[in-house]
Amino acid sequence: MHELRKLIGSVTSQLYASALLQCVLLAASAYLFVSAFTGSAHTISVLSGVAGFAAGIGLTRVFQNKKRTAISLIHQFVDGTEHSLHLLDKAELNLAEQLQMERIAGRQFDFPFLQLYRGSGAYAGLLVFAAAFHFIYPTLNFDKKEKKVSVNEHIKTQKKNSLVAPEFNSASVIIIPPAYTKLPKRESGDLNVSTISGSSLQWKIAFTHAENLEVRLANNRGEEIAFRRKQGSFIHSDRLTGSGLYAIKGYWKDSLVYQSEFYRLEAIPDLAPKIEPASKELYKYHFLKDKKTIRISAKISDDFLVKQAFIVATLARGSGENVKFREVKFPLAPSDFKQARLQKEIDLNALNFAPGDELYYYWAAVDNKTPQANFSKSDTYFLVFKDTAQIEEAELATMAVNIMPEYFRSQRQIIIDTEKLITRRKKLAKKEFASVSNEIGFDQKVLRLRYGQYLGEEFETSIGGGGAPPPGTDGGNMLDAFTHKSDGEGEAAERRASEPAHQDTHEHGNEHSDAAEKDPIAALMEQYVHAHDDAETNTFYEESTRSLLKMALEQMWQSELHLRMYEPEKALPFEHKALEYLKSAQHKARTYVKKSGYDPPPIKEKEKRLSGELKEISSDLNSVKFFDDKSTAQLAAEISGYLEMNIRSEKQQLRLQQIGAALSNRLISSGPFNGGLKHWEIIGVLQKLVSGKPLARKEMQHLKSDLARYTDRSEQSKRGYSSEKKLEQAFWKKMQ
């Protein structure tokens, strides 16, 4: 009995399940079918699905009680139930019915449940068809239609989101290198651009929607350029001329909604052609016997193409003021190459290269850069045609210069020679030393004679050069001629000064002959007490140039004497004195000339001299300087303090921006060849920090190391401790 009830129950529930399955299948089919048309408008599809489900309920009548259906199905499919299952529902059974029930209750029943789902096959087929339709239908459609749909969709989404701030979608940059480089155009999602200078760049930025949105390109100095709007995305085109950093900013209704990190913009310059001539010898001689053609070669290359290479030769002919130049340009073949070894044979005959001529030539090349090509040239090579006819004269000329003529000897030279001799004394043999000393003595004599000429003393003998003339003969006359002509008599000092020491004996003999005769020792002494060297005595008086010259000659005499006696040390003071006199004679002559030209007004001595007045002197010697710029070390140190500051006040942020910009500018302006390119990383990270973005640990580490390198890492102050002044003073007082 129980078994029967259970069977009926399970069949009933399976019937419900089957009906529901059919409803679901129908709903799914309807959904798939409709969504193939409506695309992503899901509401319609869902509604149709619901409609499908409702239709399924109507068809399968799932809401009806299925027990009867179940009993009739069991009667139909199971033998031995004997159409008596409805007895189970009866409340009170009569005897026959009870017997019947007991009879069938003992039997085993086996119900084929699959029969219940037979109706579902059609629904499943419908679903398969709908699914196939859903996936195949869009491909069957025309392209045009689909585009329309997607555009519509795009517009729809844009409209839908116009109240929400747009979000960054994608960015790409198209790099078109200059046409001459023949480099391919490329598009990359990496906004770090590193390309040849002169390339044109086009950025394309897409946001989720473009309403009220303005996109700008900002450089690290804060200058901004707006992007053009084109079909919902933003475009900016520019030509790359220099290196720098940039970021992209998006403004939506006056508020910054997007800021990218800083990207690198690196312009690689197009280099000028490289010329490597085979010959390293820049200066060559050409002789008559040589071949009349010269063969030269060079390797020329460029990073793109060498448009044209040529040789520029200049022929110079003539000498002195009559020099003529002729320039010839030889274009070289081939042209438009990347790298080539070029050879050229220059026919000297064609150039009319004659003896004495000079040929200058250099290699030059231009590349294919537009609008202005790079030009480069090699060193200039010289080819000189030796003119044998002129050589001898030239050599003669040089010989003449090498030999120092007698009249170039000077008193200074004699002093130098003497000093040299003195220092070399120990090294030289006695004989050699004596000989050199004698030679210098000879030089001194020659010089003396030369100056003597100015004084009208034509002959050697007239100045007593040829040994000591006997006293009292004509020596006195000669001296008279010296002393009296210039300064007049009676000036004892002057006279004394003009007395040549060499001739002391004559002179003094002349003047003090009585004394000498009386007391030879006194006379001898007098020789030593003479104040020849005393500048005071000599310069107290106005002396004529002539007398100075004479004094110089006297010193020369004395010097020669000692030199000839192999006593260069003793000669030296006289030589110096002679030089001094000669120089003062020269100065005197100059002063005289000057005086004749200009007569200065008399100086009012009392007013001007020694008054102690400083009225005319500018007393405002105070000046003020300011160094406003902070040192790089200070900037780096200040930035380091912001690294650990995650939340910054507006003021701090502003300050960071200022110092960050100052340091970046300094690093950028250090130039690409001054390690500038190496600074990209630190500049980029610095900009990231300034813009308030969190730094990755690695970036932070790099920035820290870089900043530490720029700071002043030496000890600048010691730990200090201030104490009570009086106590401290007392302490130090007691310490002493």
Place this chain on the structure above:
Amino acid sequence: MIEFDFNWSEPFNLLLLAFTAALLPLQLGLLFRQKSNIPGQRFRIKTGLNVLLWLVVMAFIVQPYINGKAKTSVGFVAGKDLPRAVANALLDSLSKSGKVVADDPEASMPDTLILAGQDFDSALFPKIMQSQQLPGFIQWIPYFQKDLPYDLHWKGLVRNGEMQVLHGRIESTRKHFVRLKYGGQTLDSVSLNAGSNYFRLQFPGFTLGRTVVELTLNEKVADTLHYFSRSAAPMTVQFILDSPDFESRALANWLGKAGHSVIYTATLSKDIKSKLTINKGKEPDVIITDAANASNPLVKKSLLNGKSILFLNLTNPLLEVPAINAALGSSFQVRKSSSEESVAIHSGLTALPYSFVPSNRYFQVAGYPSAVQKTTGNVGVSLLNETFPLQLAGDSLAYQQIWNTLLAPIRPIPKSGIEITAPVFQGLGSEIALNNFPEAVRMLGIGTDTIFPVASALNPQSGNAIFKPAESGWLAFDDSLKTELYVENRAAQAGHYHAALVRDFVRSYPVYREKLADIMPGTAAKTNGVNRKLSDWMWFGCIMCCLLAVWMESKW
């Protein structure tokens, strides 16, 4: 003598006690209702058993104990971080030394309490402080993991350019390489051998503001040092010269570019002086002059006022140094060190062939022939020859190094000096020393907290205070310089915090004990005994027995 340790101040305890007390009338009331059914004998037994049960429960709550004579004098508490083996070894060695050691100080407070390790139950310290019998002496045996630096301390605040010094210790089992790193830049490093090591690393503070430096042990970050670098106030330097020379001119320009103020005065002729002022210099802090000006009244007066004097461009130190000594009361001594005309210090830098005689009265600047003596101000003498050729040759870093080093000891004492030893822990007191504030500091705000410094009796310029931070992280001082202080988080730096906590406790304990003895002279005189209590099992047994008796009795 039975004593009680019941805490009457706890409301919950009182409630519990009241509830337990109320149980007896309830029990008796219930019993009396049944009195008529029960014969008299049985009723008395029943009542007796119930009262006994109530008494046992009551006693369990109150926990009476007997203070008996102590068998041990030394207590031993091992921290949670102390490995069992180490704790046992310590106990063994203590027992062998003839002392009886109890490793359960809960029972009683012994005369000597030994704390081993750092990580103790947070209730231990309050328990010790609150116990009636305070231990006479607390000894701490720290335990630190091998190969990990500990006991680190450094300056919590430095001036830009001042030396930051890190002291630390490590028990190493093998060779270690300890480095201080800022980013990838190594600031200082030391190689340590196996064994117990003390290390000291230092570098000049080169940053401004919050600074984080990492301590690495064999390339692994072992600890992070936080400190704040304060900006150094620029100084005013006055040059007093008889004639302007290139050396001092270059130095004046360099100082000006470094942000300092300079007054450059040179006597050109009698009564004619030139004066160049860079960056608006006013009152000079440092005077740079040559030896001939040692007796210049301005120089003398400035020194008396505590300013610093630096003598440059000496030509004959044997004559000039005594003249300086005579004029300014210093006691420099030089002797000729070479017969050459000059001696090379390093490439491009030469000095006079003299050296300072080592003395305690002045100290010599490391690496350079220069000495500084502290009198009322600082007097410095440099025997260096010209340094500007270095700058002209483009080696401005060497020039900067030389002059920073020479000027460091004669710089004026910085204003508003604050010193604090890092690490500062949340919830632990740290001493803050203040010095040379423009006016005495009554109170100083730090974060949301305020400290009230106590001025020193000897030196009114300085004061100190104990700061016990409640917050962690960077706390800003309430001053115009925007100084900040880093407070370590208690939880994040647990290891170091525990060590600091124990150290703080052990250090402050004798003071506390003395103070307590002053207030309550009676307590300290008592000898410590042992508290005997019933163990938890005994209590369990008692209560079970009583319950069983009550239950069994009713079954009869």
